[in-house]
Amino acid sequence: MSNADLDAFLKDCERALGAENVSLAAETIQRYGEHTLPAADRRPGAVVYPGSTAEVQAVVRAANAHKVPIFPVSTGNNMGLGTRAPVRAGQVVVDLAKRMNRILEIDEVLGYAAVEPGVSFQMMADELVRRGGRYVISTTSGPPQGGMLGNALDKGAGYGPMFDHFGFSCGMEVVLGNGDVIRTGDGSIDHPNAPNWHVSKYSFGPILDGLFTQSNFGIVTRMGIWLMPKPPAIRSFHFAFPDDDDLEQIVELCRPLKLANFVPTLFRVSNDLYLIGTHDTYPDYEKSGGKASISDAQRKALQAKHRCGAWNVSGAFYGPSMEAMEPQINRVKQIFLQSGKAKYISHEEALASPPLKIAIDSFSGVPTHGELGLLKWRPGGGNSWAPPGTPMVGKTANKFQKAARAIYERHGMDYMIMNVCGGRFARGLHVISFNRESADERRRADAVYREVSNAFAAEGVSVGRAPVDYYDFHMSKLMPSFRDACRAIKKALDPNGIIAPGKYGID
Amino acid sequence: MQTAFTAAQLRNPEIADAAAILKDCVHYGFCTAVCPTYVVLRDENDSPRGRIDLIRAMLEKGGAPDAKTVLHLDRCLSCNSCMTTCAAKVDYMHLADIGRAHIEKHYRRPLGERLLRALLARVLTRPERFRLAVRGARIARPFARVLPRRLRPLIALAPTALPSAADAVRAGLYPADGARRMRVALLAGCVQQALAPRINAATIRVLTRHGCEVVVAEGATCCGALPLHMGREDQAKALARETIAAWQRAMAEGGLDAVVVNASGCGTTVKDYGKIFKHDGAIAAPAQEIAERALDVSELLARLGLKTPAMRIPLAIAYHDACSLQHAQKVTEPPRALLRKAGFRVLDVPERHFCCGSAGTYNMLQPELAEQFGRRKAAHIDSTGAAAIAAGNLGCLTQIGLYSALPAVHTVELLDWATGGPMPALLEGIKMPPPASEEAPPAPADANAIW
Numbered sequence: 010m011s012n013a014d015l016d017a018f019l020k021d022c023e024r025a026l027g028a029e030n031v032s033l034a035a036e037t038i039q040r041y042g043e044h045t046l047p048a049a050d051r052r053p054g055a056v057v058y059p060g061s062t063a064e065v066q067a068v069v070r071a072a073n074a075h076k077v078p079i080f081p082v083s084t085g086n087n088m089g090l091g092t093r094a095p096v097r098a099g100q101v102v103v104d105l106a107k108r109m110n111r112i113l114e115i116d117e118v119l120g121y122a123a124v125e126p127g128v129s130f131q132m133m134a135d136e137l138v139r140r141g142g143r144y145v146i147s148t149t150s151g152p153p154q155g156g157m158l159g160n161a162l163d164k165g166a167g168y169g170p171m172f173d174h175f176g177f178s179c180g181m182e183v184v185l186g187n188g189d190v191i192r193t194g195d196g197s198i199d200h201p202n203a204p205n206w207h208v209s210k211y212s213f214g215p216i217l218d219g220l221f222t223q224s225n226f227g228i229v230t231r232m233g234i235w236l237m238p239k240p241p242a243i244r245s246f247h248f249a250f251p252d253d254d255d256l257e258q259i260v261e262l263c264r265p266l267k268l269a270n271f272v273p274t275l276f277r278v279s280n281d282l283y284l285i286g287t288h289d290t291y292p293d294y295e296k297s298g299g300k301a302s303i304s305d306a307q308r309k310a311l312q313a314k315h316r317c318g319a320w321n322v323s324g325a326f327y328g329p330s331m332e333a334m335e336p337q338i339n340r341v342k343q344i345f346l347q348s349g350k351a352k353y354i355s356h357e358e359a360l361a362s363p364p365l366k367i368a369i370d371s372f373s374g375v376p377t378h379g380e381l382g383l384l385k386w387r388p389g390g391g392n393s394w395a396p397p398g399t400p401m402v403g404k405t406a407n408k409f410q411k412a413a414r415a416i417y418e419r420h421g422m423d424y425m426i427m428n429v430c431g432g433r434f435a436r437g438l439h440v441i442s443f444n445r446e447s448a449d450e451r452r453r454a455d456a457v458y459r460e461v462s463n464a465f466a467a468e469g470v471s472v473g474r475a476p477v478d479y480y481d482f483h484m485s486k487l488m489p490s491f492r493d494a495c496r497a498i499k500k501a502l503d504p505n506g507i508i509a510p511g512k513y514g515i516d
Numbered sequence: 517m518q519t520a521f522t523a524a525q526l527r528n529p530e531i532a533d534a535a536a537i538l539k540d541c542v543h544y545g546f547c548t549a550v551c552p553t554y555v556v557l558r559d560e561n562d563s564p565r566g567r568i569d570l571i572r573a574m575l576e577k578g579g580a581p582d583a584k585t586v587l588h589l590d591r592c593l594s595c596n597s598c599m600t601t602c603a604a605k606v607d608y609m610h611l612a613d614i615g616r617a618h619i620e621k622h623y624r625r626p627l628g629e630r631l632l633r634a635l636l637a638r639v640l641t642r643p644e645r646f647r648l649a650v651r652g653a654r655i656a657r658p659f660a661r662v663l664p665r666r667l668r669p670l671i672a673l674a675p676t677a678l679p680s681a682a683d684a685v686r687a688g689l690y691p692a693d694g695a696r697r698m699r700v701a702l703l704a705g706c707v708q709q710a711l712a713p714r715i716n717a718a719t720i721r722v723l724t725r726h727g728c729e730v731v732v733a734e735g736a737t738c739c740g741a742l743p744l745h746m747g748r749e750d751q752a753k754a755l756a757r758e759t760i761a762a763w764q765r766a767m768a769e770g771g772l773d774a775v776v777v778n779a780s781g782c783g784t785t786v787k788d789y790g791k792i793f794k795h796d797g798a799i800a801a802p803a804q805e806i807a808e809r810a811l812d813v814s815e816l817l818a819r820l821g822l823k824t825p826a827m828r829i830p831l832a833i834a835y836h837d838a839c840s841l842q843h844a845q846k847v848t849e850p851p852r853a854l855l856r857k858a859g860f861r862v863l864d865v866p867e868r869h870f871c872c873g874s875a876g877t878y879n880m881l882q883p884e885l886a887e888q889f890g891r892r893k894a895a896h897i898d899s900t901g902a903a904a905i906a907a908g909n910l911g912c913l914t915q916i917g918l919y920s921a922l923p924a925v926h927t928v929e930l931l932d933w934a935t936g937g938p939m940p941a942l943l944e945g946i947k948m949p950p951p952a953s954e955e956a957p958p959a960p961a962d963a964n965a966i967w
Binding site: 034036037040043045084085086088092107129131132135136138139152153154238240241328378381382383384385388390445446 | 518540542543544546549550558565569600601602603864867868869966967
């Protein structure tokens, strides 16, 4: 891409979007290039702000005409995974959140919403409150200003019955890389009104929706998202376990409760630092110069200070009243307390504990800032997330834990993880907190990420999402024919390769 | 964030404070999405992150700031929404104070602007001057169109009528009803005494009814918040010193269990006295002592436990979180819990993190932006279907009242009413729901609900 190409592209964008929606301001370019990962910032060539699907289409057509690569972002709040910085410097960021942030529809009879890319968890939660609170969303415990659509497309998740955000989306509108606009699912019927668009996934023809997750084949400009009727009461339960190796029995205890769906939420199984790091910082960071992992003695002291264990389990029931859930709570207590190691923490006690309140909010569909405190465990703002997973078998989960913990400690970093457990699988949200202003810590954080990922890959385990810096690294671990298939689809839907080349390792 | 202050600059304690705060900012940018000015203007320099960078550059360079820096800092509401969301816990509130004080010392504003700011700082902080000014505004109102542009918002904001000066609560001691449980000082305030003395009267009734001996200390008039927000640090500190001295006298006379504030903008400043005076020698310790005792009236009532309401009034109340309560003081649950206990139906307002545009003197100094925020807030409040608005800060009540037709009353007025006080005058004529039974009624049956 030459400067002349970029200029011509931006001129086309100005004509289609208005000059005020094309930015080359130095401050803007700098900020959009920033992220929290170990690699250097990557500044975009410009930032454009479309206001409608038609304007997105105009941007894509101009990009094709001038062969200018573009990098669409929704709200750009996926800290630890790349933020808004393009996968390669110079790509033009298409910021969909500034103007395309409308809730297009809420159907309170059928319980769904249709949103543009800029609609955040907080905006939707606010709107549902305004409408009288009949429905709640499934929210992440990440930034409340994170986008619902982007999170679903990146395979993000919440914690309640509708935790699978892509799974509970239904029907999209997409601008393909070639400039065509398609509607997926029942929206694909050639008719201006498709009443089943956001309520039925399985209509005639292939299910294309999955193509637009973690890929670069098109820009999704509208998505249907299912909502959950708000239960009259939510009652959580929590258990603290004292030892690192207790993870094995925790996984064994959680599995049957989830396989039977006796507990309707996922289990949040957080280690000490994941819980404590939301509200505290690495105590001896200055003293150790950040070179050493937190010691076991310090961990024990922090556990005592925050009244938590080496592992901390949270889940919740939904019911007509707090009292009505007493039998379920008693049954769960009976199961967890049988080992003799677990300490029970009631809903009421947890409400008064800021780290556990995060779990309650997350189960309740209430966006929360609380967990963002993890980003300050070490100074300097560096943060990567590595989310591999484990089958819900205690011995396997514990083996993975030991391997990953040893890698963190070998590099003088602090093992911080939440296992989000279903019946068959648990996603392990590994947090790497580091001082991004220290070259040494950047190097060590990068080494931890790669070694943890390699250790899991050696066991045949990939990651659920990946930071922008590691797309090629992970793609290289997939089977060659899968990679070829991705390239072939890219070629078919985006022949000039103008949408985010390199995103998720696809060119 | 790396800074480039010289050793000489860092010997100035305020620069050292700023450097320590700046170090924490790592440009995550969570703040941008919750910053009202960034949401409306979409200029990086009108976001907290952008302003932090501007303050850094201004302080590093020293001397007179450029007009661009002043423009963007002036547009900041100091709502501190950014501090609630900031993952790096950057102390933006104090950085902005340092930045504003620097501007005030080193920047020469245009004459009209200087006069306006001086006028506000001198008039708002003294009830008797404020009353005079409101009379002046009433006379000037018919000629508003020919007045200087900067004065017009003041005329528009000035009330058409003021309560009588005799309604202002008097300095003195208000004994507890029955056994004394606490002795507390109440900040009667400056603007509030002139504009809405009913709030202080309701506060005294509620507190004495709950066993508090209430002291309204002679000389404790203005906490200094308004000039502080304009960067007029010296004037703010002079006013705060008078107030601290008055409370010290009250403390010497009979001790004080708490210093109660019912205007949350003021409460934020009083709670911050320890930091404000930490470099100021002898006043530092008493200032800290006052700060530690400072409580919003809702916090104190939550500690005391609200009496069983004399009658349950299931009126639908939209509770507005004043920024100073929710973002600066982090007091969000006590007012809601108290109102619920009093029998009201409390409705949350969408986009509750967003400022209404009052922000101290903001609606006088930045009227166009303030109007946008005010209309946005009022529309959200009106969308709840509430019968009335409650908030814990007079500034918000005044600002929202400009754009919403609903009666806007202080939380404490509702609590006073529910526990035996008079109905707030602003609610007269409101359509009352039928009285509720002792226990809150079950939620109305929803045909689609399965529970």
